[in-house]
Amino acid sequence: MPTALITGVNGQDGSYLAEFLLSKGYCVVGTTPDESLDQQRLLHIRGKIEVVETDLLRQDLVENLLRKYQPDEVYNLAARASSRDLWTHPVSTGDLNALAVTRLLDAIGKVVPRVHFVQASSSEMFGNPSECPQSETTPFHPRNPYGVAKAYGHWTTIIYRQHRNLFACSSILYNHESPRRGFEFVTRKISRAAAMISLGEEKELRLGRLDARRDWGFAGDYVQAMWLMLQQPHPDDYVIATGEAHSVRDFCEEAFSYVDLNYRDFVVEDQENLRSEETGLLVGNPSKAYRSLGWKPKVGFHDLVRMMVDADVQLVHQQRAQQGQSPAFQSQTAVRQNPS
Amino acid sequence: MKKALITGITGQDGSYLAELLLSKGYEVHGIKRRSSSFNTSRIDNILPDWHEREARLLLHFADLSDATSLLRLLYRIQPDEVYHLGAQSHVKVSFELPEYTGDVTALGTIRLLEAIREIGFKTRFYQASSSEMFGTTPEHPQCETTPFRPSSPYACAKAYAHWMTINFRESYGLFACNGILFNHESPRRGETFVSRKITRGVARIRAGLQDKLYMGNLDAKRDWGYTPEYVDAMWRMLQLDSPDDFVVATGETHSVREFLESAFDHVGLDWQKFVEIDPRYFRPTEVRFLQGDARKAERVLGWRPQVKFHHLVKLMVDADIKLLEDQLSGHLVRHAGAHD
Numbered sequence: 001m002p003t004a005l006i007t008g009v010n011g012q013d014g015s016y017l018a019e020f021l022l023s024k025g026y027c028v029v030g031t032t033p034d035e036s037l038d039q040q041r042l043l044h045i046r047g048k049i050e051v052v053e054t055d056l057l058r059q060d061l062v063e064n065l066l067r068k069y070q071p072d073e074v075y076n077l078a079a080r081a082s083s084r085d086l087w088t089h090p091v092s093t094g095d096l097n098a099l100a101v102t103r104l105l106d107a108i109g110k111v112v113p114r115v116h117f118v119q120a121s122s123s124e125m126f127g128n129p130s131e132c133p134q135s136e137t138t139p140f141h142p143r144n145p146y147g148v149a150k151a152y153g154h155w156t157t158i159i160y161r162q163h164r165n166l167f168a169c170s171s172i173l174y175n176h177e178s179p180r181r182g183f184e185f186v187t188r189k190i191s192r193a194a195a196m197i198s199l200g201e202e203k204e205l206r207l208g209r210l211d212a213r214r215d216w217g218f219a220g221d222y223v224q225a226m227w228l229m230l231q232q233p234h235p236d237d238y239v240i241a242t243g244e245a246h247s248v249r250d251f252c253e254e255a256f257s258y259v260d261l262n263y264r265d266f267v268v269e270d271q272e273n274l275r276s277e278e279t280g281l282l283v284g285n286p287s288k289a290y291r292s293l294g295w296k297p298k299v300g301f302h303d304l305v306r307m308m309v310d311a312d313v314q315l316v317h318q319q320r321a322q323q324g325q326s327p328a329f330q331s332q333t334a335v336r337q338n339p340s
Numbered sequence: 341m342k343k344a345l346i347t348g349i350t351g352q353d354g355s356y357l358a359e360l361l362l363s364k365g366y367e368v369h370g371i372k373r374r375s376s377s378f379n380t381s382r383i384d385n386i387l388p389d390w391h392e393r394e395a396r397l398l399l400h401f402a403d404l405s406d407a408t409s410l411l412r413l414l415y416r417i418q419p420d421e422v423y424h425l426g427a428q429s430h431v432k433v434s435f436e437l438p439e440y441t442g443d444v445t446a447l448g449t450i451r452l453l454e455a456i457r458e459i460g461f462k463t464r465f466y467q468a469s470s471s472e473m474f475g476t477t478p479e480h481p482q483c484e485t486t487p488f489r490p491s492s493p494y495a496c497a498k499a500y501a502h503w504m505t506i507n508f509r510e511s512y513g514l515f516a517c518n519g520i521l522f523n524h525e526s527p528r529r530g531e532t533f534v535s536r537k538i539t540r541g542v543a544r545i546r547a548g549l550q551d552k553l554y555m556g557n558l559d560a561k562r563d564w565g566y567t568p569e570y571v572d573a574m575w576r577m578l579q580l581d582s583p584d585d586f587v588v589a590t591g592e593t594h595s596v597r598e599f600l601e602s603a604f605d606h607v608g609l610d611w612q613k614f615v616e617i618d619p620r621y622f623r624p625t626e627v628r629f630l631q632g633d634a635r636k637a638e639r640v641l642g643w644r645p646q647v648k649f650h651h652l653v654k655l656m657v658d659a660d661i662k663l664l665e666d667q668l669s670g671h672l673v674r675h676a677g678a679h680d
Contacts, residue, residue, distance in 0.1 A: 059439060087511065090450045090504070091407065098500060099442045102493065106438055139487030143510070145450075148503040152446065155489075155496045156438075162491070163435065 005071040006030045007056060007104070008078030009049070012180045013120065015041035017075055017223035018049050024227070029069050031056070031078065041180050057095055059103040066111040073230050074117045076104055076153075080146070081182065090145040097149035098156075105160040105168060116167045116230040119157040122150040123174040123215070123241070123282045133215075133285040136172065136237050143278040154237075161235050169229040171222075174241035174284040177304060178219040179311030186248055187216065187308065190255050195312035197266050198259035206270040210249040215283045217242045218299035218307070228293040241284020242297050254305040259313070345369045345419040345463075347404065347426030347452065352528045353468065354425050355382035357571040362386065362396060364575070369417050371402045371410075371426065382528050404448030411455040418459065421578050423466045424452055427498070430532060431472060432621075434494035445497035446504075453508050453516075464578045465516040467505040470498045471523065471563065471589070471630050481563075481593075483633040484520065484585050502585075509583055517577040519570075522589035522632040525652060526567035527659030534596055535564065535656065542603045543660035545614055547668070553614050556621025558597040561629045565590045566647035566655075576641040589632020590645045602653040607661075 004021050008014045009030020018028050028049040032039070035053045042051065054061050056078055066074075079097045080086070086093055101119055108115050124147035125140045142148045154170045161168040181188040186207065193205035217240070225240045249263075256263035289295045299307065344361050348354045349370025361368050372380060386397060400417075402409035404426050414422075427445040428434060434441040449467065456463055474482045475491035490496045502518050509516040529536035534555075541553040565588070573588045604611035637643045647655070665671075 091447055091454060094447050094450055094500070094504075098446060099439060102438045102442050142503050142507075144507060145504065148500055148507065151503065152442075152496050152500045155499065156493070159491060159493065159496065 001025060001027050002072040003027045003029065003069055004073040004075065005065070005069060006075045006077060007100075008032075008076075009051060010037060010039050010042055011077060011081075012041065012178055012182070012219050013077050013176070013223055014075075015045075015180060016178065016220045017077070017226065018042065018045055020220070020223055020227065022048055026073075029071065031065070033078075056100040056103065059107055062103055063107045063111050066107055066115075070112060071115060074104070074108065074115050075120070075226060076101060076118065077120045079120065079150075081184075086145045093145050094149050094152075097146065098152035101153035101156045105156060105164075105166065109160065109164045109166060113164070113166065116169075116235070117157070118169045118171055118226045118229055119153050120226070121154040121157075121170045121172045121237075122147065123172060123284060124279065125151040125154060125172070126280075126282055127278070128280040129282065132281050133241075133243060133283040134239065135285045136239055136288055147279075158237070167230075167235045169235045170237040171226050171229060172237065172239045172284070173222055174215040174217060174239070174282065176217045176219040176222040176240075177308065179308050180219070181308070187251060190248075190251050191305065191308035192312045193266070194255040194259050194261070194309050195316050197256075198261060199313070199316050201316065204266050204268055205252075206268045207248060207252075208270065210252070210267070210269050211247050213245040213247045213281055213283075215241045215243065215245055216251070216301060216304065217297050218304050221297040221299055225289055225293060225295045228295050232292070236292070238289040238293065239284045239286050240289055240295070241286045242301070243284060243286055244301060245281060245283045246301055250301075251305060254302060255309050258306050258309050341365060341367050342421065343367045343369065343417060343419045344421045344423060345371070345413070345417055346423045347371045348468075349399070349425075350379050350382060351425060351429070352382065352526060352530065352567055353524070353571055353574075354423075355386075355528055356526070356568045357423055357425070357574060358383060358397060359386060360568070360571055360575060366396070368397045369413075369419065370397070370399045371404075371413065372399050373403055374401055404444045404451060407451040407454065410452055411458055414455045414459050414463075419463050421464045421466070422452070422456065423468075423574060423578075424449060425468045427468065428494070430530075431492045431494045434492050434497070438493035441493045442497050442500075445494065446500040449501035450504050453504060453514070456514065457508070457512065461512060461514050463515075464583075465505070465508075465514060466574050466578055467501055467516065467518045468574075469502045469505075469518040469520045469585070470495065471520060471587075471632060473499045473502060473520070474630060480629055481589075481591065481631040481633040483587055484636055506585070515578075515583045517580075517583045518585040519574050519577055520585065520587045520632075521570055521573075522563040522565060522587070522630060524565045524567040524570040524588075525656060527656055527663070528567070529656075535599060535653075536660075538596075538599055538603050539653070539656040539660045541614075542607055542609070542657050543664045545609065546607045546661065547664055549664075551614065552616055554616050554618040554621065555596065555600070556618065558600070558617070559595055561593045561595045561631070563589045563591065563593050563630050563632045564599070564649055564652060565645050566652050569643075569645050569647060573637060573641060573643045576643055580640070584640065586637040586641065587632045587634050588637055588643070589634045590648060591632060591634060592649055593629065593631035594649050598649075599653060602650055603657050606654050606657045
């Protein structure tokens with residue numbers, strides 16, 4: 001039975017990946033910085049995977065972990081997420097999102113050099129791109145500390161592949177969403193608000209720029225692409241995206257009309273949230289992944305939005321049942337079985 | 341009187357820059373690391389005068405891996421200009437010490453930028469970027485818009501610092517410039533860098549102290565300039581009306597082999613009789629061809645290099661011959677490397 005190590009297993013992607021690898025017969029070991037952290041996303045598989053506490057800022061601990069579990073595959077998903085507080089902690093963002101990749105690859109080179117490794121890179125590396133859509137060869141122009149740190153991780157992955165002959169891949173992931181997305185992300189804000197408003201719990205949704213466009217896919221599909229990369233004869237880098245751009249307005253329209261509402265009656269473009277766009281139009285060209293990995297996203301935009309709204313409606317019902325009529329669930333996360 | 345802070349003042353560039361700024365009437369502050377061996381040899385010749393010059397050159401203990409030390413220093417000095425030259429600057433060593441290189445060279449830069457943010461962004465910031473960031477790019481010559489393809493942990497860290505500098509400029513309006521400096525040499529170049537290794541070897545072979553010089557890849561091509569001219573470009577950048585990034589280079593490219601030829605020629609020896617190839621000196625992923633296009637620096641900064649390749653080689657060989665003679669005759673007890 002192959003063993004996979006997932007860093008950041010309690011995140012959105014980690015939880016989908018853990019589920020998927022379990023279904024493929026893997027023994028799954030996942031890391032978390034702190035066991036007392038919210039493990040909501042893992043509740044349904046908690047007994048089937050091993051979750052270990054570790055500090056990815058310490059290479060000695062990482063080496064011990066590799067020595068102990070002797071993994072066949074390593075998925076590096078741990079990162080400070082691309083949300084607002086990036087600018088308030090640029091040093092620790094760099095330490096975790098950039099330097100941790102160096103530590104992990106260096107440790108792999110020493111302890112388990114045959115491991116197949118994949119780094120979760122990000123479309124944020126393109127920042128303000130010179131071409132659209134972007135492919136594996138598009139130059140980077142990162143516009144925020146997250147994108148800069150991810151670019152460092154991407155190049156580090158390539159350097160260790162070339163220099164140490166490690167089987168190291170970089171997956172350039174475009175936005176990927178799901179019912180397990182954190183509440184601070186715009187897609188989840190919308191799906192939750194559509195659910196809450198449709199059930200009479202809230203009255204309006206304040207958002208930033210409605211015309212901002214993104215390439216949005218389903219996280220469950222994206223983790224499968226990462227797995228496929230590690231099953232190839234040679235390591236390489238791949239853009240993972242849908243190739244379609246939709247605006248925040250499209251997302252609102254789809255989500256609210258699904259619960260028979262008109263988003264125009266509830267969504268307010270908040271002048272205070274109108275920070276200037278940090279990035280240009282990020283749309284990925286996934287043709288290399290189509291061709292070489294045989295990968296294709298299964299969940300399209302409409303199904304993704306509906307899946308997220310369904311889950312948030314269900315969550316409101318659950319919480320009503322649990323807590324009488326007061327829905328105080330700021331910090332909770334919906335957990336659903338992978339629908340695919 | 342303007343105040344400048346130089347990180348890496350004990351290095352090659354820092355020492356020349358300190359001299360330049362002193363000659364322009366600046367009060368110069370430098371950061372030095374605590375070390376149990378002497379590390380100020382390059383500035384010893386300007387240090388002893390500091391009583392007479394009313395303490396216009398002051399060294400402080402601080403460390404790029406210690407954010408608090410940087411912040412304390414910036415508060416105390418309130419510099420008008422910060423020249424950030426400090427780094428783990430050796431490419432090959434960065435493969436042995438990738439985490440340390442990332443911590444000092446990449447994260448050290450954000451620690452410094454954060455400290456500048458803390459004191460209110462009144463200072464102008466110069467970041468020492470490097471042509472190594474271009475790495476394996478197929479484009480040449482390389483200019484400010486050439487995409488990066490870093491191929492060493494050092495280059496990755498420098499690219500990270502470069503982009504963070506741009507992020508701080510664009511997001512906070514910090515007056516910050518990146519100088520993308522191509523190789524720049526001088527009699528004060530560290531003895532482990534290829535140019536100095538050659539000129540020092542030539543001096544020792546000529547004196548009969550050594551009969552072989554072991555080298556790595558002779559085909560690597562570099563754009564080699566003279567450091568005192570390059571630090572002048574740094575200063576010019578911070579005197580502009582608005583900040584920008586500049587390639588600083590000679591525009592000529594020469595191989596390591598040509599450097600050997602020219603250096604041995606200068607003392608009337610045939611390099612092929614003394615040079616042997618040692619594969620241990622090969623870099624894991626070798627940057628093949630660097631040639632800078634510095635037309636923007638010429639246009640905007642009015643900067644133009646005067647010392648070209650053969651002149652540079654000659655003056656470095658002469659300086660090493662002189663240094664060796666001084667050492668052998670007892671004129672120099674400690675190896676200073678500062679008397680050119």
